Amino acid sequence: MVLPPDAVGFCAIVLAGGRAARLDGAxxxxxEYxxxxxxxxxxxALLDAAEVVVVGDPVPTTRPVTFVRESPRYGGPVAGLLTGRDALVRVPRTLGVLAVDxxxxxxxxxxxLYEAxxxxxxxFLTDAEGHRQLAGVLDPARLDEVRPDHEGQHGMALRRLLSGLDLVDVPPEGDEGRDVDTWADLRDLGPDL
Known part of the structure; x- marks a missing residue:
């Protein structure tokens, strides 16, 4: 793959635009955790990223980021990922994606993940049972090749979008593969180890 001269190593997208129905819409x-x-x-976690786009409503941060919303709202992880991809100013060699939870x-x-x-x-990182989580790295050129049209993005499952790509599953170390879908999930994470 030939990259333009302004390409940077690593940019990332944080997916933070879901409904959080099992967290009472929080x-x-x-x-806070x-x-x-x-x-x-x-x-x-994305400290090494040259640029970060957060797909979700703006909230205060200690690091400069770009906030965007997918259209229509609540379009799911594919719509969020592709909206974030389009909002990047830089041209990355590697694109990170991470669910905020x-x-x-x-x-x-x-x-x-990058090494794998x-x-x-x-x-992509898996959970302890081997299910792929929303934490991974992608070749952005390959992502662009499998990208559906705008109408096809809404509600599309991420595994369907990425099914034609050669992806490596990376098992978690400790609790890194756990996500927070409910208040009980947050409580059960416990203190940092």
Whole structure:
């Protein structure tokens, strides 16, 4: 793949625009865990990213990011991912994607994903049972090749979008593959280890 001269190594998208129905509609980005918002945890995990786009409503952050919303709202992870991709100013070699509700994902997680993706179209973290989570890295050119038209993005399952790509599944270390869908999930994460 030939990259333009302004390409940077790593840019990322945080998916934070869901309904959070099982969290009583709370804005997941603003939910606190260990004294910081879930969004701040996500941004710390993406510390190596040259640019971060957050797909969700704007909330205060300690790091400069771009906030965007998918159209129509609540279009699901594919619409969020592609909206975030379109909002990037830079041209990345590697595109990271992270759901805002995975506070145990770290920059080390993304380094492992990046290494696992070598020679493939990308890599995604799994949970303890081997189910793919919304934490991964992708070759943005390959993502562009499988991109559906705008109408086809709304409600599309991410696994369907990525089904034609050569992806590596990376097992979690500790609790990094856990997400927060309910208040009980947040409580059960417990203190940082």
């Amino acid at each position: 804005d997941k980005a603003s939910v 260990l004294g910081r918002t879930l969004l701040e945890h996500a941004l710390e 995975m506070p145990r994902v770290t920059s080390w997680t993304f380094r492992r 993706a070598a020679g493939h179209d990308g890599a």
